[in-house]
Amino acid sequence: MVNEFRKNLAxxxxxxSIIGYNGLVFxxxxxxxxxxxxPDRLYSTTFLKVIYxxxxxxxxxxxxFIGKIFxxxxxxxxxxxxxxxxxxxxxGGGMSRSAVFGNLGLFMFLLYALCGILIRVPYFNCTTEKxxxxxxxRMDAKKLNETLIxxxxxxxxxxxxxxxxxxxxxxxxxxxxxxxxxxxxAVKFLGIGLQILSFRLKIKLHKSLKISTVAYLIxxxxxxxxxxxxxxxxxxxxxxxxxxxxxxxxxxxxxxxWGLMIFxxxxxxxxxxxxxxxxxxxxxxxxxxxxxxxxxxxxxAKGTIKGNKKGFDYLNALFVKRHWTMLCMKxxxxxxxxxxxxxxxxxxFIYGYYSRFGSENCWxxxxxxxVNLFTFRAFSDALLPVGDxxxxxxxxxxxxxxxxxxxIPLSIADNSFKSTQAMFINCDNSLMTFSFFKQREKIIRLFxxxxxxxxxxxxxxxxxxxxFANLILFVTGGQSYPGEYxxxxxxxxxxxxxxxxxxxxxxxxxxxxTTSVVAKSGAYRITSIIIYSVASIIVWIPLASYILxxxxxxxxxxxxxxxxxxxxxxxxxxxxxxS
Amino acid sequence: MEFVISHLVKNYGSxxxxxxxxxxxxxxxxxxxxxxxxxxxxxxxxxxxNDIDINSGEFFFRGESGEKTPVMPExxxxxxxxxxxxxxxxxxxxxxxxxxxxEEIKPDKTIDEYFDYMxxxxxxxxxxxxxxxxxxxxxxxxLLNIIAAPKLMLLxxxxxxxxxxxxxxxxxxxxxxxxxxxxxxxxHLLDVAVDLCDEIVLLHNGRLEPIDxxxxxxxxxxxxxxxxxxxxxxx
Numbered sequence: 001m002v003n004e005f006r007k008n009l010a011x012x013x014x015x016x017s018i019i020g021y022n023g024l025v026f027x028x029x030x031x032x033x034x035x036x037x038x039p040d041r042l043y044s045t046t047f048l049k050v051i052y053x054x055x056x057x058x059x060x061x062x063x064x065f066i067g068k069i070f071x072x073x074x075x076x077x078x079x080x081x082x083x084x085x086x087x088x089x090x091x092g093g094g095m096s097r098s099a100v101f102g103n104l105g106l107f108m109f110l111l112y113a114l115c116g117i118l119i120r121v122p123y124f125n126c127t128t129e130k131x132x133x134x135x136x137x138r139m140d141a142k143k144l145n146e147t148l149i150x151x152x153x154x155x156x157x158x159x160x161x162x163x164x165x166x167x168x169x170x171x172x173x174x175x176x177x178x179x180x181x182x183x184x185x186a187v188k189f190l191g192i193g194l195q196i197l198s199f200r201l202k203i204k205l206h207k208s209l210k211i212s213t214v215a216y217l218i219x220x221x222x223x224x225x226x227x228x229x230x231x232x233x234x235x236x237x238x239x240x241x242x243x244x245x246x247x248x249x250x251x252x253x254x255x256x257x258w259g260l261m262i263f264x265x266x267x268x269x270x271x272x273x274x275x276x277x278x279x280x281x282x283x284x285x286x287x288x289x290x291x292x293x294x295x296x297x298x299x300x301a302k303g304t305i306k307g308n309k310k311g312f313d314y315l316n317a318l319f320v321k322r323h324w325t326m327l328c329m330k331x332x333x334x335x336x337x338x339x340x341x342x343x344x345x346x347x348x349f350i351y352g353y354y355s356r357f358g359s360e361n362c363w364x365x366x367x368x369x370x371v372n373l374f375t376f377r378a379f380s381d382a383l384l385p386v387g388d389x390x391x392x393x394x395x396x397x398x399x400x401x402x403x404x405x406x407x408i409p410l411s412i413a414d415n416s417f418k419s420t421q422a423m424f425i426n427c428d429n430s431l432m433t434f435s436f437f438k439q440r441e442k443i444i445r446l447f448x449x450x451x452x453x454x455x456x457x458x459x460x461x462x463x464x465x466x467x468f469a470n471l472i473l474f475v476t477g478g479q480s481y482p483g484e485y486x487x488x489x490x491x492x493x494x495x496x497x498x499x500x501x502x503x504x505x506x507x508x509x510x511x512x513x514t515t516s517v518v519a520k521s522g523a524y525r526i527t528s529i530i531i532y533s534v535a536s537i538i539v540w541i542p543l544a545s546y547i548l549x550x551x552x553x554x555x556x557x558x559x560x561x562x563x564x565x566x567x568x569x570x571x572x573x574x575x576x577x578x579s
Numbered sequence: 580m581e582f583v584i585s586h587l588v589k590n591y592g593s594x595x596x597x598x599x600x601x602x603x604x605x606x607x608x609x610x611x612x613x614x615x616x617x618x619x620x621x622x623x624x625x626x627x628x629n630d631i632d633i634n635s636g637e638f639f640f641r642g643e644s645g646e647k648t649p650v651m652p653e654x655x656x657x658x659x660x661x662x663x664x665x666x667x668x669x670x671x672x673x674x675x676x677x678x679x680x681x682e683e684i685k686p687d688k689t690i691d692e693y694f695d696y697m698x699x700x701x702x703x704x705x706x707x708x709x710x711x712x713x714x715x716x717x718x719x720x721x722l723l724n725i726i727a728a729p730k731l732m733l734l735x736x737x738x739x740x741x742x743x744x745x746x747x748x749x750x751x752x753x754x755x756x757x758x759x760x761x762x763x764x765x766x767h768l769l770d771v772a773v774d775l776c777d778e779i780v781l782l783h784n785g786r787l788e789p790i791d792x793x794x795x796x797x798x799x800x801x802x803x804x805x806x807x808x809x810x811x812x813x814x
Contacts, residue, residue, distance in 0.1 A: 430663035435652035
């Protein structure tokens with residue numbers, strides 16, 4: 001039996017090490033730039049495998065010490081500190097300090113361990129190593145689980161015994177030292193037994209044995225809800241009398257033995273089925289690229305295109321119609337939030353005016369301003385009482401000289417990157433196999449249509465951000481030259497155009513996406529980082545809006561034309577499916 | 580018209596996939612490009628379709644009087660083994676769009692007649708392409724290539740994983756469409772190549788080698804091809 005356990009454990013650790021090492025090399029090979037320098041023979045380099053193996057052992061030991069010793073150590077530390085308080089405030093009901101330490105330590109550990117089995121019993125999750133061993137190498141599922149559970153419980157026992165030594169030195173009773181590790185094993189077996197019972201019930205009901213995420217969240221919530229009760233219990237100096245605590249402990253140990261019996265009696269088929277239904281591929285997920293194409297496939301054949309749109313206009317209109325939520329939801333939500341904030345600010349401003357100058361003045365101010373605004377377009381005089389506020393002066397300075405800063409909220413609202421992902425995965429990826437799609441004039445035609453579309457999608461945030469900046473101008477004294485409000489909107493619009501054209505042109509010039517929508521191109525990433533860096537410096541440059549607007553207009557026109565010409569020249573070669 | 584490939588070389592790092600491809604394909608014939616898995620058939624198609632850069636060599640069309648014409652994207656129809664179609668469109672919408680963007684095409688059929696020609700089921704025509712079966716997606720791809728009427732049709736294992744009925748329908752369409760163009764049909768299945776193609780070309784050791792198909796009835800024919808492909812291992 002011991003020999004078989006040793007053999008199985010060796011197999012598991014060996015496979016775990018292979019999966020871990022190969023996963024690491026695979027991840028390195030997928031890293032931009034560095035990946036190309038790493039040769040395939042790294043997979044078979046014994047020296048590096050040995051280094052990885054040593055590293056793996058260090059991690060195991062680290063997990064043992066940090067996970068087990070730290071977890072229980074915190075409980076002992078809390079019991080140590082609380083026992084002092086209980087004794088000092090005479091809350092221990094006549095118990096010695098050591099007895100209080102033992103009582104609180106046992107109580108907190110019971111709570112911790114029982115909550116633990118509610119949250120996590122990991123033995124039936126099927127990791128890659130389990131999947132290989134059971135479903136490919138035909139290893140007995142029960143023997144595999146037995147081996148892993150024994151290995152895990154041995155680590156737990158050793159870790160807890162070591163933590164207990166420190167506790168005994170600091171005044172814990174001796175029985176706590178060995179009692180807690182035994183109790184921990186019992187609680188673990190109780191968790192396993194309960195899990196197996198739930199599997200048996202599911203089998204009777206002809207349900208999948210997949211461990212439900214919803215049930216997990218409910219259990220987690222229950223555990224979290226227990227937290228405040230525990231704090232109140234301890235903060236009031238309560239404790240469970242020792243006889244009752246011992247009874248609970250004994251019952252838990254008996255329940256643990258019952259769990260162990262259930263575990264022993266369970267046949268291999270249940271283990272195999274439970275593993276089959278709970279395949280998680282955690283190692284593969286950690287090292288491979290995340291496939292998020294599913295989020296891009298949520299569209300339905302709703303509606304059709306009215307009017308006489310043809311060709312690429314028709315394609316684009318259909319694309320937007322079927323991807324409206326994906327493309328427009330973020331800018332729309334952003335716009336709603338900005339508008340809501342503006343309404344709150346206006347309400348707050350009016351309320352401030354009301355509390356300072358009374359309802360009659362406030363009412364007059366609102367009416368006068370509205371009348372002035374709609375008839376004479378002049379309203380600043382009525383706001384003068386608050387116009388001298390230094391905070392308002394600062395905000396006015398920002399709204400007049402730091403309009404480039406609007407690039408930050410506009411970039412947050414901008415959805416162009418995700419839009420290019422959707423374009424690729426749901427449209428271009430397939431059309432690129434058709435020759436017409438790679439013709440220069442057709443590429444640039446679609447580019448123009450899409451650029452207009454992205455600009456249209458961002459128009460909501462542009463108006464909202466522009467209105468926000470203008471609201472600041474309005475509140476702090478109104479425009480300082482005719483047309484300043486329009487200039488603010490123009491700057492916001494131009495900044496949005498720059499953002500949209502950048503993402504779209506980068507997509508056409510580098511086409512970075514794989515069929516799993518991962519941006520794989522190193523050049524794409526580097527160019528994006530450079531653009532981000534330059535933009536993050538530029539946004540801080542102070543420039544009066546009447547200078548900024550014409551400069552930005554010329555720059556944006558030149559920038560769009562330049563990128564368009566690059567796309568026209570290079571995209572027939574660069575805009576293709578990544579091999 | 581001929582499609583001429585001259586000394587085409589394609590390497591992936593140090594691995595030479597196409598060593599020195601030199602071949603002339605003639606109009607009106609179906610060429611079965613036969614090679615083992617991983618022999619470079621898809622790479623060859625991707626090179627011709629300009630999806631990947633070649634290391635050296637050239638390819639072009641040669642007219643009746645011997646004049647060279649460069650291969651333009653619109654000259655090529657490429658049917659990939661795993662059909663990819665814009666999934667957010669219905670079959671009808673896609674066909675409408677496709678005809679509209681090909682302004683040079685004067686369609687002689689209505690959209691439904693095209694569907695009928697390719698035997699696309701009626702209840703599929705107004706469904707999203709993402710809900711199409713593999714075979715129907717393949718038919719859609721083929722149909723679009725037929726409408727575009729390219730000079731050179733590249734078919735990369737188009738019958739793989741199709742059921743027998745759809746495979747047979749596709750074979751008939753390919754046969755009916757061979758006039759006026761060059762069709763290159765890649766497969767690793769010898770029987771399919773023998774059944775469908777006028778000529779068989781082996782992609783062997785990074786080179787194209789014609790196989791004499793005149794003795795098709797000869798029982799040694801298949802054996803000969805298998806032996807030729809086996810040589811690759813020894814080479």
